[in-house]
Amino acid sequence: MVERKSWTDKRAEVLGRPGAGASYDATRLRFELGAAVRDRRESLGITQAELAARAGLRQPAIARFEAGGTMPTIPLLERLAAALELHLRVEFEATG
Numbered sequence: 001m002v003e004r005k006s007w008t009d010k011r012a013e014v015l016g017r018p019g020a021g022a023s024y025d026a027t028r029l030r031f032e033l034g035a036a037v038r039d040r041r042e043s044l045g046i047t048q049a050e051l052a053a054r055a056g057l058r059q060p061a062i063a064r065f066e067a068g069g070t071m072p073t074i075p076l077l078e079r080l081a082a083a084l085e086l087h088l089r090v091e092f093e094a095t096g
Contacts, residue, residue, distance in 0.1 A: 010031055010068070011024070026071060027068070030071055033065070033068075034067055037062075041062075047059075048063055056079060
């Protein structure tokens with residue numbers, strides 16, 4: 001099994017790059033979404049392949065998503081939510 005990086009490690013890696021400030025929030029969002037999907041999948045006791053079949057995807061796409069490697073569309077999030085027996089809620093929050 002691949003060792004998972006913590007958010008602190010991932011953040012340090014990303015912020016060490018030139019011009020990283022602009023990409024920080026997008027990276028954080030991808031990481032948090034991936035972790036949420038992985039946590040829910042594991043709590044249901046299903047594999048990445050089973051989740052992929054439920055969502056009409058392939059297992060490598062689930063692996064990339066869970067690792068924070070892709071920025072999903074709303075339709076993809078809806079498919080994952082349904083496959084994970086969840087309701088998708090998207091909201092905005094005030095900054096600072």
